[in-house]
Amino acid sequence: MTKARVIVIDGKDNVATALEPLRRGAEVTVEIQDNVENITLVSDIPSGHKFALRDIKKGDSVIKYGEPIGQSLAKIARGEHVHVHNVISKPRSGRRP
Amino acid sequence: MKFQGYRRADGRAGTRNTVLVIPSVGCSQEAARSIAKGLKGAVYLPNILGCGQMGEDRHILKRILTGFGLNPNVAGVLIVGLGCEELAAESIADGIRPSGKWLEVLVIQEVGGTKKTISLGRGMVKDMLARAAGLRREPIPLRELILGTECGGSDFTSGLSSNPAVGFACDMLLAEGGTVILSETPELIGAEHLLARRAKTRQVSQQLLDAVAWWENRAIEAGQNIRQGNPSPGNIAGGITTLEEKSLGCIYKAGTGPLQEVIAYGSHPNKNGLVFMDTPAHDIEQLTGMAAGGAQMVLFTTGRGTPIGSPIAPVIKITGNRNTYVKMKEHMDVDVSGVLEGKESLTEAGKRIFEEMLLVASGKPTKAEKLGQKDFCIFKLNPNI
Numbered sequence: 001m002t003k004a005r006v007i008v009i010d011g012k013d014n015v016a017t018a019l020e021p022l023r024r025g026a027e028v029t030v031e032i033q034d035n036v037e038n039i040t041l042v043s044d045i046p047s048g049h050k051f052a053l054r055d056i057k058k059g060d061s062v063i064k065y066g067e068p069i070g071q072s073l074a075k076i077a078r079g080e081h082v083h084v085h086n087v088i089s090k091p092r093s094g095r096r097p
Numbered sequence: 098m099k100f101q102g103y104r105r106a107d108g109r110a111g112t113r114n115t116v117l118v119i120p121s122v123g124c125s126q127e128a129a130r131s132i133a134k135g136l137k138g139a140v141y142l143p144n145i146l147g148c149g150q151m152g153e154d155r156h157i158l159k160r161i162l163t164g165f166g167l168n169p170n171v172a173g174v175l176i177v178g179l180g181c182e183e184l185a186a187e188s189i190a191d192g193i194r195p196s197g198k199w200l201e202v203l204v205i206q207e208v209g210g211t212k213k214t215i216s217l218g219r220g221m222v223k224d225m226l227a228r229a230a231g232l233r234r235e236p237i238p239l240r241e242l243i244l245g246t247e248c249g250g251s252d253f254t255s256g257l258s259s260n261p262a263v264g265f266a267c268d269m270l271l272a273e274g275g276t277v278i279l280s281e282t283p284e285l286i287g288a289e290h291l292l293a294r295r296a297k298t299r300q301v302s303q304q305l306l307d308a309v310a311w312w313e314n315r316a317i318e319a320g321q322n323i324r325q326g327n328p329s330p331g332n333i334a335g336g337i338t339t340l341e342e343k344s345l346g347c348i349y350k351a352g353t354g355p356l357q358e359v360i361a362y363g364s365h366p367n368k369n370g371l372v373f374m375d376t377p378a379h380d381i382e383q384l385t386g387m388a389a390g391g392a393q394m395v396l397f398t399t400g401r402g403t404p405i406g407s408p409i410a411p412v413i414k415i416t417g418n419r420n421t422y423v424k425m426k427e428h429m430d431v432d433v434s435g436v437l438e439g440k441e442s443l444t445e446a447g448k449r450i451f452e453e454m455l456l457v458a459s460g461k462p463t464k465a466e467k468l469g470q471k472d473f474c475i476f477k478l479n480p481n482i
Contacts, residue, residue, distance in 0.1 A: 005439045009261045009349070017257060017336065019437050031442065048253055048336035062338075065261075065349045067291045069342035082338070089287075089339045 004028040008053070010066035015050040015082050017064075022051075043081035050082040062087050098273050100242065100458035101234040102393075103172065106197030110237040111169035112393040112458045115140055115409050116225045118175045118218070119162050121189055122147030122182035128211045129177045132218035138229060139222050140408045142473050147184045149481040159184055160363040161475050163192035164389030166200075167365070170409045172232065173199030173225035175218055180206030199225050234460065240274030240369060242458060245387035245395035245410065246351045247281070249380040252400025253335055256346025258417030258436040258446070259398035265447020266396065266454060267352030267371075276369045278387050279351035280376040283312045286323050287340030292348055292373075296356045304359040308375040350398055362476055363389035380405055381474040384412070394458055396450065404428045405472045406465025411457050414464060415450060428464050430457075 004026065005019035011033040022028060022045040030037050030053065037053070045051050050064070056076040061068035070087040080086075102110040116139045120129035123145035133141040142165060146158050166174040166189065174193055178186025190202050201221045208214045246263060248255055267277045285292060289309040296302035316323050328337045337343050357370040363386045366372040376386040380403065387395060388410045395412045397403070402425030406412045416422050419434035431453050435441035457463055 005437065007257055007436070007443070009257070009443065010353075019257075019439070033444075046336065050336060050338070064342055065345040066353060067288070067341070067345055069345060070339040083336070084333055084338055087338050089341060 006030055008032045009064060012063055012066040014053050014056055014063045016053055017050050018045040018047055021045070021047050039079050042077055042079040045081055052076045052078050052080050052082050054078050056082075061090070098239045098455075099236040100239060100455050101460065102237040102241075102458065103169070103232055104235055104237065105169045105172075107169075107195070109169035109196075109391070110241050110393075111171070112242075112411060112460075113170040113409065114138065114172050114229050114232060115170055116173045116175070116222055116229055117142070117165060117171045117409065118177060118222060119166060119189065120144050120147075121162065121176055121178040121184050121186040124148070124179040124182065125177040125205055125214075128205060128214050128218070131211075131215045132175065132177065132222055136219070136222055136226060138226050140471055142408060143471075144473070144475070146475060146477070146481070148182045150183065150477070151479045151482060154477045154479050155183065157362060157477065158475060159189065159192070160361075161385060161389040162189050164363050164365065164391065165409060166193035166198070167196055168388060168391055168393070168409055170393050171198065172229040173201075175201045175203065175221050175225070177214065177218060178202070178204045180204045199228065201225075238274075239270060242270065242394065243276040243278065243366060243390070243392045244270055244454070245278045245280070245384070245390075245392035246397075247380065247383055247387070247395055247412075248347055248350060248398040249405070250399040250401035250403040251347075252418060252421075254417030254434070254437060255398055255400045256337075256343070256349075258433050258443070259400070259415045260346055260350035261443050262417070262433045262436060262446035262450055263350040263396050263398055263415060264352045265444055266450040267350070268354065269447065269451045270454070271352055271354045271370060274369055276366050277351050277354070277371050278366065278374050278390065278392055279348065279371065280374040280387060281347070281378040281383050282308050282375050283316070283323065283378045284347045285309050285344055286313060287327070288344035288348055291341065291345065292356060295354075297358075301356060301358055305356065305373060308359060308373075350396075360390065362386045365391045377476050379474070379476070381472045382476040384410075385473055385475055394454065396454065402428055404465065404468065404470055406463070406468070406470030408471040408473055411463045412465045412470075413450075413453060413457055427468065430464050
């Protein structure tokens, strides 16, 4: 098991950020507030990029900073790279919440 | 929890004990500078405005100069006017007088020139400094602290370590009943709807969205669409996926509390808790607005390192970039680079920032104070005529 550098900002997040390049197949230890989880990566993750902490269904929110940063375009598996290929800004009607 | 501060006549409490010299107009700025020169504990505001201003700019200037005088970090005030300016020295004094602070006014045209004004002014300031030296710090509850937050010279570490760590420190202050000011409205673009959802009322939510729309439209009028091409290709290569994510990295530094109110540039909060002040993202204009609004201290995150400080409010610099901390050590107060190196959790870093905040509130000088950084710049809408 690799002691890789990854960070989770908020306890509500469903993504973590890699702080070094990580390889597919690596098992990484992630601290989510007081809990520790081991996650096997299913994609290569470049440094500064995100991977899923749990399965995210198509259309579900991707959460970082405890807030939705976008909507998934397809099912994203736990340990998978999360970026512009599978996430977009959530379409909003006008500028109103 | 408490810090050691100065209790003022109006009941507010300061983290500093400054005597402030305010030129009401650019024409009296040199006299004000000469009055404060070399007097430890006295500062002057390098104000170049005050004449030929139009519309809202007049109100903003008056609010900022009055707000600086009212800030509890200030023990006494001398206002220096010329005599024929639009914003009369006396009208600023009228705004400060109810605080019961030591207050003097000198008008160059009435006194008969700058030499006499400087000589009289130095006497007044020396007298106020002697009285200020007799004041003692006393325990002040943290709920009386108004903390400004700011980021500038950001890099990839800002959104991942320094801003979230400062967010933890802000949440600790909010839990004590204190007040946190979030500002720099243009930086909200893309995530304003998410912050608006945290608003206490529909009205506050709408005020926030209106403030963002105003800045966005001003940028479009000037030929810039902030939403287009943002996040930039460089941001995306670095791992930022959406504009929401980029903007939340900035917003998160003020903690996760409910948004109590939206206040105008340079205005004092009416409520405790998290408040939003509508300011530019320009670092010094933003800092000036928060200090005028009564902030007794500011937490400032930076990736690349920046020297700026306020004439009256201590500014604590926090970086998550180890290279910046080492290279810019004379400007950096707190190093949270251990977060990205896996040596420290965000919570631990947040607690260290909070502890540093208590020390600085109680008198420990910041790097910006040691360097004498007294940056001051007022946001304005229109040209002077």
